[in-house]
Amino acid sequence: MPRARLSISLPPDVWMRELSTTHDATAFEVVTALAGENAGIALLRIESDDLLDILADVRSRPDVGDVDLLWKRELTALVQVETTSPPLLFPLWQAGVPVKMPFTVLDGSATWELTTSSDRLSELREHLDEAGIEYDLESVVEIGSSEADRLLTPRQREVLAVAIDAGYYAVPREATLTDVAETLGVSKSTCSDILHRCESSIVTWFAEEQFTQP
Template identity: 30%
Template sequence: MITASLRIRLPEDAWVAEVSRSFPSATFRLLSGVRTGDRAVELGEVVAENPREVSGAIATHPSIEAHERLAVTDDRSLSKYETTETALYEFVESASLPPEFPIVVRAGWYELDFTGTRDEFDGLRAMLEDATLRYELQSLVEADETATLLTDRQRATLEAALREGYFEVPRECTLDTVAGTLGVDESTASGVLRRGQAKLVKWHLTGADGDRLD
């Protein structure tokens, strides 16, 4: 089993590439999305010093057909929108390894996590190279399929939460504290923590031996 984190350079004309390059300090997260014909409906979050300005740039981009701002605070904005760009979904359908949500974009780069077999990962790399997409392998962990459960980032986040007392009843720290120990924002820590917990719960309920948690 392979667990990998990659950065993939977005096509220069992709709307999220254009907007993210205009706001290089902002973080864009695709929380969920679905393609419907020649359109895609997505739920996205922006974390930035000026979230309203970034959200406005998304709403007025020519590739965005409809945009609804669902919530906004001083440092983030949550929106539902419809786009004519469906290349991401075509890529996901072609890839042997579907990425895990959320999909992060910073300054024109996708940041994605993948989990699968060696053959599946080799197929993904071959597809990226055939498409002449620039990419960087951030981390790669290979283990026996029965021994791999969490990505390194999920394990580190869960360990930090456990160490800080996040799972105690009552809790001894906030999610913001966990995020601070990892040097990430609260939304990132929350997403990684949820995915790691979901994997552990699903794995445990299938009847696997509890020693696997060590």
């Protein structure tokens, strides 16, 4: 099952595009949203020095119906907006693909993270194309049982499993590198090299997952 990351360029007929490009220094966080064919409802978190101007701008949009200010404190507001323009999330609804919430719209662009089947991801891309929504598929990563296969070779998984079972990674450590090597019937240097490669792959993967997000 793939986990995908898409950079979306909002089309001109979506009200959030003009709003976010007019106020290009403000990030509009979509906390949650509902999409239909002809209408959409979004809950937005807005943090800005110009909150009153932004709220007035939202209300002035011809394709925006109801605007409810649910909560406001200093420079932050939570707003529910109902719109009659073609919803940005409609292709997701068509493909039956849930998107990770919240996501941020900044200067006419949004980043979606989603986990779905390969077939539904392909269907989503077709609906985005049909809607004329430009996007960049930044990454696709297979998750689940295949993740370990992608990170480690069978031999590396075997050595790592022996090290874990022996207590090599326990705190305090319950087995030495020599103990693990003897269990595997390999030299200490070979065992060390394999474990270092395992650790490097796992740490690199973790860093990419956790620290490269916007």
